[in-house]
Amino acid sequence: MTRTTVGARLALTGAGALLLAACAGSQDAPARSAAQQLLRAVDTGDGSAACALLAPAARDELEQQSGRPCERAVLQEDLGSGSGAAHVEVYDSMAQVRLGADTVFLSRFDGRWLVVGAACTPVAGRPYDCSVAVP
């Protein structure tokens, strides 16, 4: 193996790591915006807008559990007010947005951030208990 080849591989790997960090940072704002829009939609009684922000499987699960259309069922959930400082963590296709005491999990679907977990209560040492979530 030549040293040129080794150097090229090393540069490629380093560039990949930087790209990874850069891509994650650029997704913070869209993920935060999607979470805020969901909580605002529920807060203002706009069920259609709220359901459009849920991942398809989360929407189906909510309808099955409640026995009602998503637009009505989602307004019965206590998703929180979303007030307080926002803290966003993005890792590839997944994101967690904390808005004050409220935690929302999102995943990227065809370039859009959709909610896969909301109305979440932390459980020590275990996954969050989310009323709205994919199965």
Add this chain to the structure above:
Amino acid sequence: MRTFLRHNSLSLFFGALFVLSLAGQSVAGWHQLNALQVAEHLDPLTWTGYVTSSDFAVDVAENWQSEFLQFWLYLMATVWLLQKGSPESKELDKAGRESDEDQKIGAHAVADSPAWARTGGWRTRVYSSSLAMVMGAIFLASWLVQSVAGWAAFNEQRLQQLQDPLSWTSYLRNADFWARTLQNWQSEFLAVGAMAVLTIYLRQRGSSQSKPVGQPHGSTGVEG
């Protein structure tokens, strides 16, 4: 051109195998990840999305780091450690860094010795360890990339499971990081150890990595 190909066939062969294997890994890994995404009710990735993801990066980097660690360790261990009968070992009376005369450096350089071997001083000291320095640096860089990409991939999985992500320093103490690291290390050490021992008794006619077929088992440091 034909002479160039023949004189560089070993590096060209392995370079081609590397590219083909990496391409194959990218396709197989992409299908594997998308099967998991669908099972989790999440969106499948495009191939481009996969090869720029932390999942692909960690799978590549964890193997690179272990390969370069293997070669770096073998390089360093064979300075001091011996294996009687193995062509991978030096002769039994040559343990250590050897004399300047044996290494053809400084006043003992030959006409076409590399310039930094002849010049003496810091240049010769650096050049005397340049292979280990580069191998060691690539190992450390690859291991660092594994830790960063593995951290991102692990946190992506935790978020899918509705769990809080970990900090990078917490990930370095996590079983996932060490399981990925050690599963690669153990296989590399086994392969190198097996090569050192099996070449005492077994032969491959014509290979530079084997003793000549008729060479006695007790001959050490003799390559074909």
